[in-house]
Amino acid sequence: MVNEQVRLGPVATWFPATAARVATLAEMDELPAHRREHALALGIETVRTADELSEVDLAAAAAASALAEAGLEATDVDALLFVTGRAPQYLLASETTRLQHRIGATRAFTTGVGDLGCVSVSAALALAAALVRADAGYRTVLVVAAAKTPTRNRYRAPMTLLGDGAAALLVTATGGGQWEFVDQILRSDGKYADLFRIDYRETPSDAWIEECSDESTYSFRLAVESKKRFDVIIAELLERNGVRAGAVGPILMQNLSGGAFAFWEEALDATIDEVCRRNLTTYGHLGSVDMLVNLGAAADTRTSGAYALLLNSSPVAAWSAALMRRV
Incomplete structure (x- = not known):
């Protein structure tokens, strides 16, 4: 059986409580004048800072929020797709199954999606939609993404300035949601x-x-x-x-x-x-x-x-x- 329609949502976000004003970041004083001027002109006023929290900590909080908003338990999830960060906490370990264990998605098909930078989430959505459309066994897919700056400096020259946070959404074939x-x-x-x-x-x-x-x-x-x-x-x-x-x-x-x-x-x-x-x-x-x-x-x-x-x-x-x- 092929499920033609794929629904997205709810989308849940989670951010660390600690916020920092960009102008007060310690690294601003270390930047050359032209870099500092650029960083302050990006249109970014504040960022959230995760401090000792890991990307999996952020991801687990967002995932729990999405499941609660949808009225689901983690054991209801058929597939868990984690958009992994670019600097995992440990090499050779699995951030994805660590997240699976943290939230209790014990029966979910679980895999990480990464290596395309920001577009990794788009790849995760493509995979989630394909699972839902192709196999009646995948009715509920949880997509989770987390971001924590991989270096001590948040300014990424010559592009942007990085904040910390996470988001999760349900991809389903059962109706509801916010988006098709x-x-x-x-x-x-x-x-x-x-x-x-x-x-x-x-x-x-x-x-x-x-x-x-x-x-x-x-x-x-x-x-x-x-x-x-x-x-x-x-x-x-x-x-x-x-x-x-x-x-x-x-x-x-x-x-x-x-x-x-x-x-x-x-x-x-x-x-x-x-x-x-x-x-x-x-x-x-x-x-x-x-x-x-x-x-x-x-x-x-x-x-x-x-x-x-x-x-x-x-x-x-x-x-x-x-x-x-x-x-």
């Missing part, structure tokens, strides 16, 4: 695989520095290629689903900077949803968590039947366009 998952296209290009990286093997973790190997490639070549990619996959996505470009409303994107929003509004001749700007200001960039946070917030602003177009990208490089419909 209509369709998604995901593409990647390995020539940018290590554009951003941390050389960690010979370096203590306290000294890790995330570096961009070629800032001009990120700022110009990748930006141009990203526009070309989005032009193609957005048109393909909307055409094959019979949806006009003007029917999707403000676009949802990842939260990098106010400048990035302005760039994409001009490049795509579209409006970025205001929820993205609000979340950027309050939480900073949360990697894969961004898309779930924005999708959850947008549920309060879209009427039944309204579409949402989600655009996600990563400097690894990967791009995705997803079409959702409010239920």
Whole structure:
């Protein structure tokens, strides 16, 4: 039996209680003047700081919140997909099964989804939808993503500033939820695989520095290629689903900077949803968590039947366009 319709939601978010104003972060005083000026001009006012909490701690809290909101027990989950971080607590250990154990999802098919940077959450949604559509044994899939900055510095030059937090959502074939998952296209290009990286093997973790190997490639070549990619996959996505470009409303994107929003509004001749700007200001960039946070917030602003177009990208490089419909 094939389940044609896939529902998403509820989306639950969880953030550490401790917040820090960007202007007061200790690292601001260590940055060169032009970097400090850029960091303070990103449009990010505060970030949440996880301190001693691990990504699994954050993920478990978000997962518990999503299950409670849905009225489900962890043992009701048929599959658990964890969008893993880029710097696991231990090498050779399993962050994904640690999360499974923490929340008690004892009978769930469990796997991690990662290695595409911010677009990893898009890959997780594709896998979740495929499971629900293809196999009647997967009625409830829990997708969880967590973000904790991997270095002591939150400023990621020349792109954004990182915050900590987590989000989880249910992907089901049983009705309910906030959104219908209509369709998604995901593409990647390995020539940018290590554009951003941390050389960690010979370096203590306290000294890790995330570096961009070629800032001009990120700022110009990748930006141009990203526009070309989005032009193609957005048109393909909307055409094959019979949806006009003007029917999707403000676009949802990842939260990098106010400048990035302005760039994409001009490049795509579209409006970025205001929820993205609000979340950027309050939480900073949360990697894969961004898309779930924005999708959850947008549920309060879209009427039944309204579409949402989600655009996600990563400097690894990967791009995705997803079409959702409010239920």
